[in-house]
Amino acid sequence: MSACGCHAAKTDLRPVDEAIAELLKQVPLPPKPERVPLAQALGRTLALPIHAASAMPAWDNSAMDGYALRAADLPAGEGWLPLAGRIAAGDAALAELPAGTAVRIFTGAPLPPGADTVVPQELARVKDDGVWLASVPAGANVRRQGEEFAAGSRVLDAGIRLRPLEIGLLASLGCAEVTVYRPLRVGLLSSGNELREPGQALAPGQIYNANRYSLEGVLRSLGLDVLDGGILVDELAASRDSLSLAACEADVLITSGGVSVGEEDHLKQAVRELGELHLWRLAIQPGKPLAFGSVCGKPWIGLPGNPAAALITALVVARPFLLRAQGRNEVLARPLRLPAAFDWTRGNPRRQYLRARLESPGGHLQVVLHPDQGSAMLASACWADGLALIECERTLMRGELVDFLPFADLLG
Known part of the structure; x- marks a missing residue:
C-alpha cells in the first residue's frame, strides 16, 4: 500500500500508513511467556523458536501401499520377485532385505535396510509366494530421512500465531508443551451518555452500544483477552x-467515541490528566478522528464513535499495534489485487476502505461494492466479506485492479 503523503500538507490529514508506523514505534514489550499444553496453544503467539530435535522423517519410509525392493534387483526393469515378508506402519524394519526379493509394505512403514524403491500395489500382481512388479524409477515413492527438515533445523519462528497447521506440526515433533505469550489484556470502554445496552429501553436520543460488541469480537478474534470497562x-x-x-488491570486500553474535535472534552481531558494525549485526523474513510496516548502508563487508542468507522479503524489501524503488542511479527494484512466491478470517478483526499465482496460471474473473481458506505452502517459490513482499498485522490474504472482486504485475514 502506498501512503497518501502528498496530500497530507494540503488537507492536514495524517496518512494511514504513517499513523500505523508511528503507532508501531510505541508498542510496549509483549506479555510474559508461559508454558502451556499443546492442546491449549491454538491461536496463541509463539514466544520461542522451535527447533527439530530429530530429522523428519526419522527414517526412510514408504509413501504408499506397495512393495519395497532394490531397484537393481528387477530384471529388465520389471518382472517377478519372491516375497520376503510384510512391514506395516508401526513395525520395526531391522533385518536387511535379502538380495533379489521384495517385501509387502504399507504407507508410513519403514523401509528395510537395503531397499531403495517402492512399487505401488496398483502396478503389482501377486501369485503364490512371488509378485510381478512394473518398472518405476529408482527411489520412487520413498520418503527420505530428513526430507522435511534435518535435526537441529529451525522449524517455526517466534512471533507467529499457532494455527491448526502449526499445532499439528508441533505434535509431529513430539512437543507436549509449548512456550507462548500470555494473551494481551485489552480494556475496552465506550464513551457517550446516549449509549444503552441491548435489552434496555431507549429514551429519545439514545442508541444501543454496538461498538462494545463489534470491537470485543474483533479483539477476541485476534486472540486477545477483553476486559469490559463498560460505558x-x-x-x-x-x-x-x-x-x-x-x-x-489491562495491558492496553481501547475506547470508542469522544475523540472528535467537536465533542465534549471529558474523555480527552481525563486522558490528559492521567497520562498523554495525541489527537490525529487520519486520511481514512470511514473514520478520521483517532487518538493515541497513555493512561497511567498503559497505551491507549481512541477510536471514532460511528459503528462502521470504529470497526474499520480497529481492523486497519489498531490491529497492527495490538498484534505487535501481543508479540506477533507479521502484523500488516496483505491485500489481494483483483478487478473492480465498479467505477470510482471522484478522487478523495482520504484513503477509502469500502465494504465489498468477491463475486465470480463467468468464473472470474471481481470486487463488488455495497451501495451504502455510511460510517454508521454495519449492515453493509455484514453483507461484505472484505474491504476495497482506494488510495487518496485515485479514480478507478471498471476492470482496473483494486486492492481487496478479506475480513478473514483482518480478523486473525
Whole structure:
C-alpha cells in the first residue's frame, strides 16, 4: 500500500500508513511467556523458536501401499520377485532385505535396510509366494530421512500465531508443551451518555452500544483477552476513575467515541490528566478522528464513535499495534489485487476502505461494492466479506485492479 503523503500538507490529514508506523514505534514489550499444553496453544503467539530435535522423517519410509525392493534387483526393469515378508506402519524394519526379493509394505512403514524403491500395489500382481512388479524409477515413492527438515533445523519462528497447521506440526515433533505469550489484556470502554445496552429501553436520543460488541469480537478474534470497562459517563471525574481502574488491570486500553474535535472534552481531558494525549485526523474513510496516548502508563487508542468507522479503524489501524503488542511479527494484512466491478470517478483526499465482496460471474473473481458506505452502517459490513482499498485522490474504472482486504485475514 502506498501512503497518501502528498496530500497530507494540503488537507492536514495524517496518512494511514504513517499513523500505523508511528503507532508501531510505541508498542510496549509483549506479555510474559508461559508454558502451556499443546492442546491449549491454538491461536496463541509463539514466544520461542522451535527447533527439530530429530530429522523428519526419522527414517526412510514408504509413501504408499506397495512393495519395497532394490531397484537393481528387477530384471529388465520389471518382472517377478519372491516375497520376503510384510512391514506395516508401526513395525520395526531391522533385518536387511535379502538380495533379489521384495517385501509387502504399507504407507508410513519403514523401509528395510537395503531397499531403495517402492512399487505401488496398483502396478503389482501377486501369485503364490512371488509378485510381478512394473518398472518405476529408482527411489520412487520413498520418503527420505530428513526430507522435511534435518535435526537441529529451525522449524517455526517466534512471533507467529499457532494455527491448526502449526499445532499439528508441533505434535509431529513430539512437543507436549509449548512456550507462548500470555494473551494481551485489552480494556475496552465506550464513551457517550446516549449509549444503552441491548435489552434496555431507549429514551429519545439514545442508541444501543454496538461498538462494545463489534470491537470485543474483533479483539477476541485476534486472540486477545477483553476486559469490559463498560460505558464512560460524560463527566470528568467518572471518566478519570473508569480509565484509571481499567489501566490497573489491562495491558492496553481501547475506547470508542469522544475523540472528535467537536465533542465534549471529558474523555480527552481525563486522558490528559492521567497520562498523554495525541489527537490525529487520519486520511481514512470511514473514520478520521483517532487518538493515541497513555493512561497511567498503559497505551491507549481512541477510536471514532460511528459503528462502521470504529470497526474499520480497529481492523486497519489498531490491529497492527495490538498484534505487535501481543508479540506477533507479521502484523500488516496483505491485500489481494483483483478487478473492480465498479467505477470510482471522484478522487478523495482520504484513503477509502469500502465494504465489498468477491463475486465470480463467468468464473472470474471481481470486487463488488455495497451501495451504502455510511460510517454508521454495519449492515453493509455484514453483507461484505472484505474491504476495497482506494488510495487518496485515485479514480478507478471498471476492470482496473483494486486492492481487496478479506475480513478473514483482518480478523486473525
